[in-house]
Amino acid sequence: MITGASSGIGEAAARLFAAEGAAVLLMARREDVLKQLAQEINDLGGRAAISAGDVSVAQDVQRAVDETGEHFGALDTAFNNAGFAGDDLSPLHELDQALFDRTMAVNVSGTWNCLRSQIPVMLEAGKGAIVNTSSTAAMGATGAPVPYVAAKHAVLGMTRAAAAEYAAHGIRINTLVVGTTRTEMIDQVVEAYPELGTAFVARQMQKRMADPVEIAQAALWLCSDRASFATGSALAVDGGWTAG
Ligand code: NDP
Numbered sequence: 117m118i119t120g121a122s123s124g125i126g127e128a129a130a131r132l133f134a135a136e137g138a139a140v141l142l143m144a145r146r147e148d149v150l151k152q153l154a155q156e157i158n159d160l161g162g163r164a165a166i167s168a169g170d171v172s173v174a175q176d177v178q179r180a181v182d183e184t185g186e187h188f189g190a191l192d193t194a195f196n197n198a199g200f201a202g203d204d205l206s207p208l209h210e211l212d213q214a215l216f217d218r219t220m221a222v223n224v225s226g227t228w229n230c231l232r233s234q235i236p237v238m239l240e241a242g243k244g245a246i247v248n249t250s251s252t253a254a255m256g257a258t259g260a261p262v263p264y265v266a267a268k269h270a271v272l273g274m275t276r277a278a279a280a281e282y283a284a285h286g287i288r289i290n291t292l293v294v295g296t297t298r299t300e301m302i303d304q305v306v307e308a309y310p311e312l313g314t315a316f317v318a319r320q321m322q323k324r325m326a327d328p329v330e331i332a333q334a335a336l337w338l339c340s341d342r343a344s345f346a347t348g349s350a351l352a353v354d355g356g357w358t359a360g
Pocket residue numbers: 119120121122123124125126143144145146147169170171172197198199200201222249250251252294295296297298299300301302
């Protein structure tokens with residue numbers, strides 16, 4: 117199950133996971149985009165199904181988890197990747213309350229809803245692997261809006277605490293500390309604040325933005341049995357940002 121699969125990192129993960137043999141359940145709000153992507157994956161011999169919905173709505177997430185089981189018979193792994201940052205970089209006291217609410221709803225409640233629906237299925241199976249997408253913004257002030265920085269810290273905290281609770285049950289839970297990646301989300305910000313794109317790149321040792329598939333590769337590894345001793349980790353895929 118991949119959330120935020122209609123664009124950017126989630127879309128790259130959908131294509132990559134499917135190419136590696138996984139059956140993928142794609143979730144995001146834009147149904148038409150998901151349908152097209154699933155069609156492309158299935159045309160290439162992969163196995164993809166969709167469940168359009170909003171991760172901030174618990175019932176939508178539960179439906180996606182149920183549909184994963186209905187389509188594929190199991191939920192082995194989940195990439196909880198849907199996120200929202202907004203493109204208003206006003207200081208905290210000038211931000212709309214609505215921006216805070218939406219940022220928390222998508223990133224924090226969204227991840228929470230996913231964990232709450234996915235873990236019971238994995239407990240029953242006695243195994244599972246979950247990867248939540250956080251950010252360099254989980255490590256400190258990056259220049260992203262304060263609600264986003266707070267939300268990604270929360271995703272990191274949830275990952276660690278949940279990993280501790282379920283390690284003994286065979287469920288691994290990790291997070292990706294993602295650096296600046298060329299996606300719709302970053303395009304929006306850079307369009308509004310071109311100087312920020314330059315500043316973000318400058319803070320990464322590799323002096324470029326990631327291609328979404330470079331993040332998807334790390335998610336694939338963490339979701340796979342090859343990462344059998346990785347849990348509770350915050351894996352930086354950030355071009356060296358957090359090491360600098
Ligand atoms: P995109 O904007 O390309 O993708 C975001 C995805 O999330 C879309 O598929 C969108 O689909 C989905 N989404 C947004 N809101 C909801 C919602 N309420 N319910 C369900 N799906 C939703 O950005 P990225 O690929 O860059 O973002 C993926 C993740 O990576 C996010 O968690 C982001 O915070 C994180 N990240 C990105 C960085 C970057 O530089 N790009 C850096 C660090 C972290 P739809 O609109 O169809 O619902």
